[in-house]
Amino acid sequence: MIDRTQLSVFITTYNNGRTLMACLESVKWADEIVIVDSFSTDDTLAIGQRYGTQITQHEFMGYGPQKRMALAATTHDWVLLLDADEALSPDLQTEIRRLLEHKPTADGYEIPRQEQMFWRMYNPATRMNHYLRLFDKREGDIDDRPIHAAPKVQGRIARLKAPLYHYGETDIHTKVEKINAYSTGLVADKLKKQRWGIPLIMLFYPPLFFIRSYLFKRNFMNGWAGLINSVIAAFYVFLKYAKLYEHHQFAKHGTRLLPDDAPPLPSEYQSESADKP
Structure with a gap:
Protein backbone atom coordinates (compact mmCIF):
# COMPACT_ATOMS: atom_id res chain seq x y z
CA MET A 1 0.00 0.00 0.00
CA ILE A 2 1.32 3.46 -0.95
CA ASP A 3 2.21 5.67 2.00
CA ARG A 4 0.37 8.75 0.71
CA THR A 5 1.27 12.26 1.89
CA GLN A 6 -1.68 13.65 3.84
CA LEU A 7 -3.12 17.05 2.95
CA SER A 8 -4.79 19.85 4.90
CA VAL A 9 -6.78 22.50 3.04
CA PHE A 10 -7.21 25.89 4.72
CA ILE A 11 -9.72 28.59 3.75
CA THR A 12 -10.80 31.95 5.18
CA THR A 13 -14.42 32.96 4.72
CA TYR A 14 -16.90 35.77 5.13
CA ASN A 15 -20.35 35.48 3.55
CA ASN A 16 -19.15 33.16 0.81
CA GLY A 17 -22.27 31.05 0.56
CA ARG A 18 -22.55 31.60 -3.19
CA THR A 19 -19.16 30.03 -4.01
CA LEU A 20 -18.12 27.93 -1.01
CA MET A 21 -19.97 24.76 -2.04
CA ALA A 22 -18.07 24.55 -5.34
CA CYS A 23 -14.83 25.19 -3.46
CA LEU A 24 -15.39 22.45 -0.88
CA GLU A 25 -16.76 19.99 -3.41
CA SER A 26 -13.46 20.18 -5.27
CA VAL A 27 -11.38 19.28 -2.16
CA LYS A 28 -13.75 16.97 -0.27
CA TRP A 29 -11.22 14.16 -0.75
CA ALA A 30 -8.58 16.00 1.32
CA ASP A 31 -7.64 14.59 4.73
CA GLU A 32 -8.61 17.81 6.52
CA ILE A 33 -10.34 21.08 5.68
CA VAL A 34 -9.91 24.03 8.05
CA ILE A 35 -12.03 27.19 7.81
CA VAL A 36 -11.50 30.44 9.73
CA ASP A 37 -14.67 32.49 9.35
CA SER A 38 -15.15 36.20 10.10
CA PHE A 39 -18.67 35.78 11.54
CA SER A 40 -20.59 35.21 8.31
CA THR A 41 -24.29 36.02 8.33
CA ASP A 42 -25.29 33.93 5.30
CA ASP A 43 -25.21 30.14 4.87
CA THR A 44 -21.40 29.90 4.81
CA LEU A 45 -21.21 28.02 8.12
CA ALA A 46 -24.00 25.59 7.21
CA ILE A 47 -22.20 24.71 3.97
CA GLY A 48 -18.91 24.22 5.81
CA GLN A 49 -20.56 21.94 8.37
CA ARG A 50 -22.16 19.91 5.58
CA TYR A 51 -18.67 19.05 4.33
CA GLY A 52 -17.33 18.19 7.78
CA THR A 53 -14.85 21.05 7.93
CA GLN A 54 -13.20 22.30 11.10
CA ILE A 55 -14.59 25.80 11.61
CA THR A 56 -13.20 28.53 13.86
CA GLN A 57 -14.69 32.01 13.99
CA HIS A 58 -12.59 35.10 14.61
CA GLU A 59 -13.06 38.77 13.83
CA PHE A 60 -11.20 39.84 10.71
CA MET A 61 -7.60 40.76 11.59
CA GLY A 62 -6.36 41.44 8.06
CA TYR A 63 -5.73 39.08 5.16
CA GLY A 64 -2.33 37.87 6.31
CA PRO A 65 -3.13 37.29 10.00
CA GLN A 66 -6.42 35.59 9.13
CA LYS A 67 -4.71 33.16 6.75
CA ARG A 68 -1.91 32.52 9.23
CA MET A 69 -4.51 31.62 11.85
CA ALA A 70 -6.09 29.13 9.46
CA LEU A 71 -2.68 27.69 8.58
CA ALA A 72 -1.81 27.28 12.27
CA ALA A 73 -4.98 25.22 12.77
CA THR A 74 -3.95 22.59 10.20
CA THR A 75 -2.50 19.32 11.47
CA HIS A 76 -0.71 17.93 8.39
CA ASP A 77 2.62 19.12 7.00
CA TRP A 78 1.41 19.54 3.43
CA VAL A 79 -1.23 22.22 3.02
CA LEU A 80 -3.27 23.80 0.24
CA LEU A 81 -4.47 27.40 0.51
CA LEU A 82 -7.75 28.18 -1.24
CA ASP A 83 -9.90 31.28 -1.33
CA ALA A 84 -13.60 30.62 -0.85
CA ASP A 85 -14.31 31.73 -4.43
CA GLU A 86 -11.87 29.24 -5.95
CA ALA A 87 -12.23 25.59 -6.93
CA LEU A 88 -9.84 22.95 -8.21
CA SER A 89 -10.48 21.84 -11.77
CA PRO A 90 -11.00 18.07 -12.14
CA ASP A 91 -7.59 17.76 -13.83
CA LEU A 92 -5.94 19.66 -10.96
CA GLN A 93 -7.57 17.39 -8.40
CA THR A 94 -6.11 14.39 -10.20
CA GLU A 95 -2.69 16.02 -10.54
CA ILE A 96 -2.48 16.89 -6.82
CA ARG A 97 -3.70 13.49 -5.69
CA ARG A 98 -1.11 11.72 -7.84
CA LEU A 99 1.59 14.05 -6.53
CA LEU A 100 0.68 13.21 -2.93
CA GLU A 101 0.62 9.49 -3.70
CA HIS A 102 4.17 9.55 -5.09
CA LYS A 103 5.59 12.06 -2.59
CA PRO A 104 6.25 15.71 -3.53
CA THR A 105 9.78 16.38 -4.76
CA ALA A 106 9.62 20.18 -4.27
CA ASP A 107 8.84 22.27 -1.18
CA GLY A 108 6.00 24.17 -2.83
CA TYR A 109 3.97 24.20 -6.02
CA GLU A 110 2.60 27.10 -8.04
CA ILE A 111 -0.77 26.62 -9.73
CA PRO A 112 -2.11 28.46 -12.81
CA ARG A 113 -5.38 30.28 -12.09
CA GLN A 114 -8.07 30.44 -14.76
CA GLU A 115 -10.36 33.37 -14.06
CA GLN A 116 -14.03 33.81 -14.73
CA MET A 117 -13.98 37.10 -16.59
CA PHE A 118 -17.48 38.52 -16.31
CA TRP A 119 -19.63 36.42 -18.69
CA ARG A 120 -16.92 33.96 -19.74
CA MET A 121 -13.87 32.05 -18.50
CA TYR A 122 -10.35 32.94 -19.62
CA ASN A 123 -9.47 31.55 -23.02
CA PRO A 124 -6.90 28.79 -22.28
CA ALA A 125 -4.46 30.62 -24.59
CA THR A 126 -4.42 33.61 -22.20
CA ARG A 127 -1.27 33.81 -20.09
CA MET A 128 -2.48 32.86 -16.63
CA ASN A 129 -0.93 34.00 -13.37
CA HIS A 130 0.63 31.27 -11.24
CA TYR A 131 0.16 31.27 -7.45
CA LEU A 132 2.01 29.34 -4.77
CA ARG A 133 -0.78 27.44 -2.99
CA LEU A 134 0.39 23.88 -2.29
CA PHE A 135 3.37 23.71 0.06
CA ASP A 136 5.12 22.06 2.98
CA LYS A 137 4.34 24.33 5.93
CA ARG A 138 7.57 23.25 7.64
CA GLU A 139 9.31 25.26 4.91
CA GLY A 140 6.86 28.14 4.57
CA ASP A 141 4.43 30.65 6.01
CA ILE A 142 2.06 33.44 4.91
CA ASP A 143 3.68 36.78 4.08
CA ASP A 144 2.60 40.11 5.58
CA ARG A 145 1.33 41.93 2.48
CA PRO A 146 -1.76 43.96 3.47
CA ILE A 147 -4.13 42.78 0.71
CA HIS A 148 -2.76 39.93 -1.38
CA ALA A 149 -1.19 37.95 1.46
CA ALA A 150 0.21 34.69 0.09
CA PRO A 151 2.46 31.76 1.05
CA LYS A 152 6.22 32.11 0.92
CA VAL A 153 8.49 29.07 0.97
CA GLN A 154 12.19 28.56 1.60
CA GLY A 155 13.14 25.84 -0.83
CA ARG A 156 12.47 24.56 -4.32
CA ILE A 157 9.32 25.70 -6.10
CA ALA A 158 7.80 23.73 -8.98
CA ARG A 159 4.69 24.28 -11.11
CA LEU A 160 1.60 22.20 -11.65
CA LYS A 161 -0.05 22.14 -15.08
CA ALA A 162 -3.81 21.98 -14.47
CA PRO A 163 -5.69 25.16 -13.52
CA LEU A 164 -7.41 26.47 -10.45
CA TYR A 165 -10.77 28.09 -11.24
CA HIS A 166 -11.47 31.54 -9.77
CA TYR A 167 -14.99 32.97 -9.51
CA GLY A 168 -14.08 36.23 -7.79
CA GLU A 169 -15.01 38.66 -10.57
CA THR A 170 -18.24 37.40 -12.03
CA ASP A 171 -19.40 40.84 -13.20
CA ILE A 172 -17.98 44.32 -13.80
CA HIS A 173 -19.67 45.78 -10.70
CA GLY A 254 -5.86 69.95 4.78
CA THR A 255 -8.87 72.19 4.05
CA ARG A 256 -6.89 75.30 3.10
CA LEU A 257 -7.80 74.96 -0.58
CA LEU A 258 -11.52 75.13 0.20
CA PRO A 259 -13.38 78.49 0.36
CA ASP A 260 -13.29 80.07 3.80
CA ASP A 261 -17.08 79.93 4.09
CA ALA A 262 -17.37 76.29 2.95
CA PRO A 263 -17.92 73.87 5.84
CA PRO A 264 -15.22 71.18 5.45
CA LEU A 265 -16.22 67.53 5.27
CA PRO A 266 -13.77 65.06 6.87
CA SER A 267 -11.65 62.66 4.84
CA GLU A 268 -9.93 59.54 6.10
CA TYR A 269 -6.69 60.98 4.70
CA GLN A 270 -7.06 64.46 6.20
CA SER A 271 -4.33 65.55 8.60
CA GLU A 272 -5.58 67.62 11.51
CA SER A 273 -2.31 69.49 11.56
CA ALA A 274 -2.93 70.75 8.02
CA ASP A 275 -6.44 72.11 8.67
CA LYS A 276 -7.25 75.78 8.37
CA PRO A 277 -6.16 77.79 11.41
Whole structure:
Protein backbone atom coordinates (compact mmCIF):
# COMPACT_ATOMS: atom_id res chain seq x y z
CA MET A 1 0.00 0.00 0.00
CA ILE A 2 1.32 3.46 -0.95
CA ASP A 3 2.21 5.67 2.00
CA ARG A 4 0.37 8.75 0.71
CA THR A 5 1.27 12.26 1.89
CA GLN A 6 -1.68 13.65 3.84
CA LEU A 7 -3.12 17.05 2.95
CA SER A 8 -4.79 19.85 4.90
CA VAL A 9 -6.78 22.50 3.04
CA PHE A 10 -7.21 25.89 4.72
CA ILE A 11 -9.72 28.59 3.75
CA THR A 12 -10.80 31.95 5.18
CA THR A 13 -14.42 32.96 4.72
CA TYR A 14 -16.90 35.77 5.13
CA ASN A 15 -20.35 35.48 3.55
CA ASN A 16 -19.15 33.16 0.81
CA GLY A 17 -22.27 31.05 0.56
CA ARG A 18 -22.55 31.60 -3.19
CA THR A 19 -19.16 30.03 -4.01
CA LEU A 20 -18.12 27.93 -1.01
CA MET A 21 -19.97 24.76 -2.04
CA ALA A 22 -18.07 24.55 -5.34
CA CYS A 23 -14.83 25.19 -3.46
CA LEU A 24 -15.39 22.45 -0.88
CA GLU A 25 -16.76 19.99 -3.41
CA SER A 26 -13.46 20.18 -5.27
CA VAL A 27 -11.38 19.28 -2.16
CA LYS A 28 -13.75 16.97 -0.27
CA TRP A 29 -11.22 14.16 -0.75
CA ALA A 30 -8.58 16.00 1.32
CA ASP A 31 -7.64 14.59 4.73
CA GLU A 32 -8.61 17.81 6.52
CA ILE A 33 -10.34 21.08 5.68
CA VAL A 34 -9.91 24.03 8.05
CA ILE A 35 -12.03 27.19 7.81
CA VAL A 36 -11.50 30.44 9.73
CA ASP A 37 -14.67 32.49 9.35
CA SER A 38 -15.15 36.20 10.10
CA PHE A 39 -18.67 35.78 11.54
CA SER A 40 -20.59 35.21 8.31
CA THR A 41 -24.29 36.02 8.33
CA ASP A 42 -25.29 33.93 5.30
CA ASP A 43 -25.21 30.14 4.87
CA THR A 44 -21.40 29.90 4.81
CA LEU A 45 -21.21 28.02 8.12
CA ALA A 46 -24.00 25.59 7.21
CA ILE A 47 -22.20 24.71 3.97
CA GLY A 48 -18.91 24.22 5.81
CA GLN A 49 -20.56 21.94 8.37
CA ARG A 50 -22.16 19.91 5.58
CA TYR A 51 -18.67 19.05 4.33
CA GLY A 52 -17.33 18.19 7.78
CA THR A 53 -14.85 21.05 7.93
CA GLN A 54 -13.20 22.30 11.10
CA ILE A 55 -14.59 25.80 11.61
CA THR A 56 -13.20 28.53 13.86
CA GLN A 57 -14.69 32.01 13.99
CA HIS A 58 -12.59 35.10 14.61
CA GLU A 59 -13.06 38.77 13.83
CA PHE A 60 -11.20 39.84 10.71
CA MET A 61 -7.60 40.76 11.59
CA GLY A 62 -6.36 41.44 8.06
CA TYR A 63 -5.73 39.08 5.16
CA GLY A 64 -2.33 37.87 6.31
CA PRO A 65 -3.13 37.29 10.00
CA GLN A 66 -6.42 35.59 9.13
CA LYS A 67 -4.71 33.16 6.75
CA ARG A 68 -1.91 32.52 9.23
CA MET A 69 -4.51 31.62 11.85
CA ALA A 70 -6.09 29.13 9.46
CA LEU A 71 -2.68 27.69 8.58
CA ALA A 72 -1.81 27.28 12.27
CA ALA A 73 -4.98 25.22 12.77
CA THR A 74 -3.95 22.59 10.20
CA THR A 75 -2.50 19.32 11.47
CA HIS A 76 -0.71 17.93 8.39
CA ASP A 77 2.62 19.12 7.00
CA TRP A 78 1.41 19.54 3.43
CA VAL A 79 -1.23 22.22 3.02
CA LEU A 80 -3.27 23.80 0.24
CA LEU A 81 -4.47 27.40 0.51
CA LEU A 82 -7.75 28.18 -1.24
CA ASP A 83 -9.90 31.28 -1.33
CA ALA A 84 -13.60 30.62 -0.85
CA ASP A 85 -14.31 31.73 -4.43
CA GLU A 86 -11.87 29.24 -5.95
CA ALA A 87 -12.23 25.59 -6.93
CA LEU A 88 -9.84 22.95 -8.21
CA SER A 89 -10.48 21.84 -11.77
CA PRO A 90 -11.00 18.07 -12.14
CA ASP A 91 -7.59 17.76 -13.83
CA LEU A 92 -5.94 19.66 -10.96
CA GLN A 93 -7.57 17.39 -8.40
CA THR A 94 -6.11 14.39 -10.20
CA GLU A 95 -2.69 16.02 -10.54
CA ILE A 96 -2.48 16.89 -6.82
CA ARG A 97 -3.70 13.49 -5.69
CA ARG A 98 -1.11 11.72 -7.84
CA LEU A 99 1.59 14.05 -6.53
CA LEU A 100 0.68 13.21 -2.93
CA GLU A 101 0.62 9.49 -3.70
CA HIS A 102 4.17 9.55 -5.09
CA LYS A 103 5.59 12.06 -2.59
CA PRO A 104 6.25 15.71 -3.53
CA THR A 105 9.78 16.38 -4.76
CA ALA A 106 9.62 20.18 -4.27
CA ASP A 107 8.84 22.27 -1.18
CA GLY A 108 6.00 24.17 -2.83
CA TYR A 109 3.97 24.20 -6.02
CA GLU A 110 2.60 27.10 -8.04
CA ILE A 111 -0.77 26.62 -9.73
CA PRO A 112 -2.11 28.46 -12.81
CA ARG A 113 -5.38 30.28 -12.09
CA GLN A 114 -8.07 30.44 -14.76
CA GLU A 115 -10.36 33.37 -14.06
CA GLN A 116 -14.03 33.81 -14.73
CA MET A 117 -13.98 37.10 -16.59
CA PHE A 118 -17.48 38.52 -16.31
CA TRP A 119 -19.63 36.42 -18.69
CA ARG A 120 -16.92 33.96 -19.74
CA MET A 121 -13.87 32.05 -18.50
CA TYR A 122 -10.35 32.94 -19.62
CA ASN A 123 -9.47 31.55 -23.02
CA PRO A 124 -6.90 28.79 -22.28
CA ALA A 125 -4.46 30.62 -24.59
CA THR A 126 -4.42 33.61 -22.20
CA ARG A 127 -1.27 33.81 -20.09
CA MET A 128 -2.48 32.86 -16.63
CA ASN A 129 -0.93 34.00 -13.37
CA HIS A 130 0.63 31.27 -11.24
CA TYR A 131 0.16 31.27 -7.45
CA LEU A 132 2.01 29.34 -4.77
CA ARG A 133 -0.78 27.44 -2.99
CA LEU A 134 0.39 23.88 -2.29
CA PHE A 135 3.37 23.71 0.06
CA ASP A 136 5.12 22.06 2.98
CA LYS A 137 4.34 24.33 5.93
CA ARG A 138 7.57 23.25 7.64
CA GLU A 139 9.31 25.26 4.91
CA GLY A 140 6.86 28.14 4.57
CA ASP A 141 4.43 30.65 6.01
CA ILE A 142 2.06 33.44 4.91
CA ASP A 143 3.68 36.78 4.08
CA ASP A 144 2.60 40.11 5.58
CA ARG A 145 1.33 41.93 2.48
CA PRO A 146 -1.76 43.96 3.47
CA ILE A 147 -4.13 42.78 0.71
CA HIS A 148 -2.76 39.93 -1.38
CA ALA A 149 -1.19 37.95 1.46
CA ALA A 150 0.21 34.69 0.09
CA PRO A 151 2.46 31.76 1.05
CA LYS A 152 6.22 32.11 0.92
CA VAL A 153 8.49 29.07 0.97
CA GLN A 154 12.19 28.56 1.60
CA GLY A 155 13.14 25.84 -0.83
CA ARG A 156 12.47 24.56 -4.32
CA ILE A 157 9.32 25.70 -6.10
CA ALA A 158 7.80 23.73 -8.98
CA ARG A 159 4.69 24.28 -11.11
CA LEU A 160 1.60 22.20 -11.65
CA LYS A 161 -0.05 22.14 -15.08
CA ALA A 162 -3.81 21.98 -14.47
CA PRO A 163 -5.69 25.16 -13.52
CA LEU A 164 -7.41 26.47 -10.45
CA TYR A 165 -10.77 28.09 -11.24
CA HIS A 166 -11.47 31.54 -9.77
CA TYR A 167 -14.99 32.97 -9.51
CA GLY A 168 -14.08 36.23 -7.79
CA GLU A 169 -15.01 38.66 -10.57
CA THR A 170 -18.24 37.40 -12.03
CA ASP A 171 -19.40 40.84 -13.20
CA ILE A 172 -17.98 44.32 -13.80
CA HIS A 173 -19.67 45.78 -10.70
CA THR A 174 -17.95 43.22 -8.45
CA LYS A 175 -14.54 43.83 -10.01
CA VAL A 176 -14.80 47.61 -9.70
CA GLU A 177 -15.92 47.32 -6.05
CA LYS A 178 -12.96 45.05 -5.37
CA ILE A 179 -10.33 47.30 -6.92
CA ASN A 180 -11.76 50.29 -5.07
CA ALA A 181 -11.46 48.49 -1.72
CA TYR A 182 -8.04 47.00 -2.51
CA SER A 183 -6.54 50.30 -3.70
CA THR A 184 -7.63 52.02 -0.49
CA GLY A 185 -6.20 49.19 1.60
CA LEU A 186 -2.81 49.51 -0.09
CA VAL A 187 -2.27 53.21 0.71
CA ALA A 188 -0.77 52.56 4.15
CA ASP A 189 1.61 49.95 2.72
CA LYS A 190 2.82 52.29 -0.02
CA LEU A 191 3.34 55.06 2.53
CA LYS A 192 5.78 52.79 4.37
CA LYS A 193 7.72 52.30 1.14
CA GLN A 194 7.96 56.08 0.60
CA ARG A 195 7.11 56.03 -3.10
CA TRP A 196 8.45 58.95 -5.15
CA GLY A 197 7.49 60.33 -8.55
CA ILE A 198 3.81 59.57 -7.99
CA PRO A 199 2.45 61.99 -10.67
CA LEU A 200 4.73 60.42 -13.29
CA ILE A 201 3.69 56.92 -12.21
CA MET A 202 0.01 57.90 -12.55
CA LEU A 203 0.68 59.26 -16.02
CA PHE A 204 2.82 56.53 -17.57
CA TYR A 205 2.33 53.26 -15.64
CA PRO A 206 -1.41 52.61 -16.33
CA PRO A 207 -1.04 52.71 -20.15
CA LEU A 208 1.98 50.39 -19.93
CA PHE A 209 0.02 48.07 -17.64
CA PHE A 210 -2.86 48.01 -20.14
CA ILE A 211 -0.46 47.00 -22.94
CA ARG A 212 1.04 44.31 -20.72
CA SER A 213 -2.39 42.93 -19.83
CA TYR A 214 -4.08 43.17 -23.21
CA LEU A 215 -1.21 42.22 -25.51
CA PHE A 216 1.54 40.42 -23.62
CA LYS A 217 -0.82 38.44 -21.38
CA ARG A 218 -3.02 37.84 -24.44
CA ASN A 219 -6.23 39.21 -22.98
CA PHE A 220 -7.21 40.04 -26.55
CA MET A 221 -8.00 36.32 -26.82
CA ASN A 222 -10.99 36.97 -24.52
CA GLY A 223 -12.78 39.36 -26.87
CA TRP A 224 -14.58 42.36 -25.38
CA ALA A 225 -14.35 40.83 -21.90
CA GLY A 226 -10.56 40.90 -22.22
CA LEU A 227 -10.55 44.53 -23.32
CA ILE A 228 -12.82 45.59 -20.44
CA ASN A 229 -10.76 43.59 -17.95
CA SER A 230 -7.49 45.15 -19.13
CA VAL A 231 -8.93 48.68 -18.93
CA ILE A 232 -10.15 48.06 -15.35
CA ALA A 233 -6.80 46.52 -14.39
CA ALA A 234 -5.00 49.64 -15.68
CA PHE A 235 -7.46 51.79 -13.74
CA TYR A 236 -6.64 49.77 -10.60
CA VAL A 237 -2.97 50.65 -11.03
CA PHE A 238 -3.95 54.29 -11.48
CA LEU A 239 -6.21 54.24 -8.37
CA LYS A 240 -3.45 52.91 -6.12
CA TYR A 241 -1.18 55.85 -6.87
CA ALA A 242 -3.98 58.42 -7.19
CA LYS A 243 -5.12 57.58 -3.64
CA LEU A 244 -1.54 57.76 -2.41
CA TYR A 245 -1.19 61.20 -4.06
CA GLU A 246 -4.51 62.25 -2.51
CA HIS A 247 -3.24 61.25 0.92
CA HIS A 248 -0.18 63.46 0.53
CA GLN A 249 -2.32 66.39 -0.67
CA PHE A 250 -4.63 66.16 2.34
CA ALA A 251 -1.59 65.97 4.60
CA LYS A 252 -0.08 69.01 2.91
CA HIS A 253 -3.13 71.24 2.46
CA GLY A 254 -5.86 69.95 4.78
CA THR A 255 -8.87 72.19 4.05
CA ARG A 256 -6.89 75.30 3.10
CA LEU A 257 -7.80 74.96 -0.58
CA LEU A 258 -11.52 75.13 0.20
CA PRO A 259 -13.38 78.49 0.36
CA ASP A 260 -13.29 80.07 3.80
CA ASP A 261 -17.08 79.93 4.09
CA ALA A 262 -17.37 76.29 2.95
CA PRO A 263 -17.92 73.87 5.84
CA PRO A 264 -15.22 71.18 5.45
CA LEU A 265 -16.22 67.53 5.27
CA PRO A 266 -13.77 65.06 6.87
CA SER A 267 -11.65 62.66 4.84
CA GLU A 268 -9.93 59.54 6.10
CA TYR A 269 -6.69 60.98 4.70
CA GLN A 270 -7.06 64.46 6.20
CA SER A 271 -4.33 65.55 8.60
CA GLU A 272 -5.58 67.62 11.51
CA SER A 273 -2.31 69.49 11.56
CA ALA A 274 -2.93 70.75 8.02
CA ASP A 275 -6.44 72.11 8.67
CA LYS A 276 -7.25 75.78 8.37
CA PRO A 277 -6.16 77.79 11.41
